[in-house]
Every structure is written in structure tokens, then in C-alpha cells.
Amino acid sequence: MDHELKEIIKKCDIAIKQEDFDTLMNYYTDEAILVVKPGMIARGKGEIKKAFIAIANYFNNSVAPTQGEMIILEAGDTALVLSKTLLTSDKKDSEYSMDRKATYVFKKNSQGQWHCAIDNSYGTELINQ
């Protein structure tokens, strides 16, 4: 059976594709951050939801993320997910890479539910900026 985080990330990818950002926000912690692009960070569900709406607009409302090879490093109630993330969209001139090695940090709460605390699809490429 796949790791439950793999299933959660799949549900997030579907929610992004369907632009169902209320469902998507259920998978983030209240204090979560999203790296929108290098140098720009959204903090908290309100800002993250707005950022996803802007990202959807940027990609002509056609963006769909999928995950390739994925490694889940789990340590108690904390997990680091390393994932090959592929973005497809109708927009052919994106200034951002559509093929990324992402880093996602998840936290498990006292009910055993995982939520994303740090969503950085740019991975270690940020330190090249």
C-alpha cells in the first residue's frame, strides 16, 4: 500500500487541477507557508489560497501537477517529502520550471492526520537564486 502522504498529495494535486482551493486548504496547517516563487512566500491559509488562485490564473486556469518518483523521510510526527513534481498547463511560456524536485514538510497532529506545513515545490533550487 502507498504511504498515506502519497495519497494526500494526490488529493491535493486533484484539488489544484479542479481549482477546489477550499478542499485544498484542509491539507495545510494554520501556520503553513507556500513558496509561491523564489523570494515570495505566502503565510497562512488565507494567503496560500490567494496565491493558488493567482497561480491558476497565471497558467490560464489549466495547471495540473502530478508527482513522479517520491521519497518520504518520516521522523515521528514530522515528514519530509522529496518529490519529482511535473506541472502541465496550456501556457507554453512559463518563466518557471515545469519539472521540479520539490520539498514538502508535513506534520502529524494528535489525531494522526497529516497536514502540509511547508510547501516548497522549488526544492533546493532556491539556494541558486
Next chain:
Amino acid sequence: MDHELKEIIKKCDIAIKQEDFDTLMNYYTDEAILVVKPGMIARGKGEIKKAFIAIANYFNNSVAPTQGEMIILEAGDTALVLSKTLLTSDKKDSEYSMDRKATYVFKKNSQGQWHCAIDNSYGTELINQ
């Protein structure tokens, strides 16, 4: 002033260089994991300490890590550190890269102290294996 995590990581690097692994273990959570090498994970302080002793031996007791450019993504009590990590050692034929883009996950406890939960100096390169 530097972020306190930068100071903590500096203290860890000094402890590794001095092979002071008891001091080093103070900076890890009880459930921490260390990616020793691709495919090999040490779990908990006991295994992590043993792994650091083996790593020191592998590098002829001469290994010294230093950090270059570092990005700290902080979300409440969780932080993802992306860091250019440089290893130097007398050993000239290491089969592992000495110049890495590392990913470290830290947790802040109720006393406000940060501890490393996930120590993965290989960063997203693991998904290439």
C-alpha cells in the same frame, strides 16, 4: 543577526569536526532520522551517533562540514533549512559528493528550542538514485 538555526547548525558542524557526538546529539529530537547515505537511514539518537562515528572513520577522522548559502523556511514550530553544505576531509577518494544541497527539518519545542528531526544532507538528489 543571523537566524538562531544558523547558529545551531554552526555548533553542530563544530561538534562533528571535533567528534563531540554527545554534544551533537543534544541538537536532535529523540525520533530524529539521519540519511547516512542514499538508501541507508539511522533512526533515533543511538543509531545517529553510531552513524556519525562510522562517517568520521570513513573520512579518516578528518571530516569538517561547513555551510554556504542557506535559506530558512519557517512555519510556526517547523522549519526547513536548505543549505549548501561543503565537506572537507583528508580522504581524497570519497564515493559521496563533498558539495551538497542539503535539506534539514527542525522542530521547535514548547521551550522554544530547535532540534533537528530530519537530517538529509543529500537533499533532493535522493530521488535520482
